[in-house]
Amino acid sequence: MEDTSAFENASEQKLYARIVYHTNHVGLFVLVAGFALYLTGVLSPHVPLEDLPQYWSLPLNEYLEKTDAPTGWQWISELSYGDVAPLLGIAVLASVTLLCYLVLFFQFLQRGAKSLVAITAIELFFMFLSASNLIQISH
Amino acid sequence: MKRSILFKFGSLLFSLLSPSILLAGSTAEFDMPWWGWPTILFFTTFFIGVFGVMAGIGGGVLFVPLASSFFPFHIDFVRGTGLFIALGSSLAAAPHLLEKNLASLKLALPSALVASTFAIVGAFLGLWLSALNPAYIQGSLGVTIIVIVFIMLFAKNSEHPDVTHGNYLTELFQINGIYTEETTGKEVRWTVHKTTRGMLGFVIVGLLAGIFGLGAGWANVAILNLIMGAPVKIAVATSSFALSITDSTAAWIYMNKGAVLPILTVPSMVGIMLGAKIGSKLLPKVKPSVIRNMVIGVLFFAGVRSLMKAFGI
Numbered sequence: 489m490e491d492t493s494a495f496e497n498a499s500e501q502k503l504y505a506r507i508v509y510h511t512n513h514v515g516l517f518v519l520v521a522g523f524a525l526y527l528t529g530v531l532s533p534h535v536p537l538e539d540l541p542q543y544w545s546l547p548l549n550e551y552l553e554k555t556d557a558p559t560g561w562q563w564i565s566e567l568s569y570g571d572v573a574p575l576l577g578i579a580v581l582a583s584v585t586l587l588c589y590l591v592l593f594f595q596f597l598q599r600g601a602k603s604l605v606a607i608t609a610i611e612l613f614f615m616f617l618s619a620s621n622l623i624q625i626s627h
Numbered sequence: 628m629k630r631s632i633l634f635k636f637g638s639l640l641f642s643l644l645s646p647s648i649l650l651a652g653s654t655a656e657f658d659m660p661w662w663g664w665p666t667i668l669f670f671t672t673f674f675i676g677v678f679g680v681m682a683g684i685g686g687g688v689l690f691v692p693l694a695s696s697f698f699p700f701h702i703d704f705v706r707g708t709g710l711f712i713a714l715g716s717s718l719a720a721a722p723h724l725l726e727k728n729l730a731s732l733k734l735a736l737p738s739a740l741v742a743s744t745f746a747i748v749g750a751f752l753g754l755w756l757s758a759l760n761p762a763y764i765q766g767s768l769g770v771t772i773i774v775i776v777f778i779m780l781f782a783k784n785s786e787h788p789d790v791t792h793g794n795y796l797t798e799l800f801q802i803n804g805i806y807t808e809e810t811t812g813k814e815v816r817w818t819v820h821k822t823t824r825g826m827l828g829f830v831i832v833g834l835l836a837g838i839f840g841l842g843a844g845w846a847n848v849a850i851l852n853l854i855m856g857a858p859v860k861i862a863v864a865t866s867s868f869a870l871s872i873t874d875s876t877a878a879w880i881y882m883n884k885g886a887v888l889p890i891l892t893v894p895s896m897v898g899i900m901l902g903a904k905i906g907s908k909l910l911p912k913v914k915p916s917v918i919r920n921m922v923i924g925v926l927f928f929a930g931v932r933s934l935m936k937a938f939g940i
Binding site: 495496497498500501502504505506508509512515516519520522523526537538539540541544545546547548549551552557558559560561571574575577578579581582584585586592603604607608610611614615617618619621623625 | 659660661662664699700701703704711714715718719721722723725726728731732733736737739740743744747750751754755757758761799800803804805806816817818871872875876877878879880882883884885886887888889890891892893896897900
């Protein structure tokens with residue numbers, strides 16, 4: 489007889505699904521709210537909306553030089569600008585997986601699944617590294 | 628009846644693309660208010676969402692070549708948006724797929740680790756190449772898209788592949804699971820093999836995702852199903868879910884470098900999510916293979932256009 493216990497889904501799968509569901513909704517709400525504040529002019533942008541067509545076809549470096557748009561984590565201190573406000577929602581959406589992995593890490597640790605603890609720890613390291621803006625390349 | 632639905636969909640697809648195709652190459656001279664291009668982008672991504680779901684093709688792979696070839700936005704911003712489109716679509720689909728046990732966490736964890744690590748390398752490589760000369764990226768994107776078209780045309784998925792026996796990695800991460808096949812009500816137990824070879828495939832997936840901002844779901848499915856032997860339903864669902872992990876590292880890099888323009892990213896994300904919802908409702912009413920061939924045709928056209936743009940044609 490086949491050993492059915494050998495085939496099973498990770499018990500953390502449903503928890504992961506619930507975290508994604510709720511945080512994704514929060515992220516989308518923040519994203520749309522920030523964008524509405526930008527489009528309606530409640531928050532004034534770095535670059536006026538009507539001037540945008542002059543800039544969006546520029547290469548990234550040139551765009552950054554001409555508009556003084558934020559890089560790295562500068563956006564946090566510039567959330568009062570209309571064209572920066574939507575980045576908060578974008579950052580929340582980009583953080584959903586990171587949050588899920590943090591929860592997974594402690595869940596796996598609790599049940600002593602060593603290989604899964606290792607894999608989530610390495611993934612978390614790379615996620616934090618890419619989010620931290622610590623890696624830089626020079627041209 | 629079906630023919631008339633398909634005809635309507637076909638007409639819609641071409642009417643959606645024709646304005647941008649007609650305007651391609653003359654965007655600099657075209658006098659349009661600031662909201663014109665973002666509005667066209669919103670409708671384009673809406674239809675990409677509708678047809679992408681019906682064709683079983685991710686939004687990012689359609690968005691990047693179309694937006695970089697037919698819109699005035701610089702390819703750096705298009706790639707940043709492409710990653711967030713793929714991330715947003717994946718996050719929206721993940722809860723349902725995980726709840727139904729179609730997407731597998733145990734299968735996604737090692738594959739996404741490899742892909743997301745190499746997506747970081749790809750993101751830097753892409754931004755570096757683009758800073759040297761955007762034509763390098765535009766041209767290699769064109770070639771990549773044409774190769775993807777041929778893979779899509781000739782790779783035939785296998786419903787339930789024969790899995791011989793797993794290797795050390797399969798055992799280490801206990802990559803297996805159970806799902807209920809809704810058409811028969813039977814429980815299907817699955818595992819995978821050739822895990823090392825599969826992981827090497829995810830190196831390429833990660834690099835492509837980072838360089839071009841593509842979701843790379845088309846490649847995930849091929850690796851999970853054809854190489855590793857996961858049932859096609861598990862491969863498709865796990866691929867959709869794993870994109871949210873793979874793309875998140877590269878997405879942060881593009882955001883930190885300032886390559887995410889809200890005026891492009893927000894309408895595109897909202898458009899594709901709305902479109903995907905409509906597409907999933909229309910799915911039972913259409914023949915996916917016909918829609919898929921039409922979309923592959925558009926993709927081929929976008930790949931050729933991207934290549935031409937790289938050579939200044």
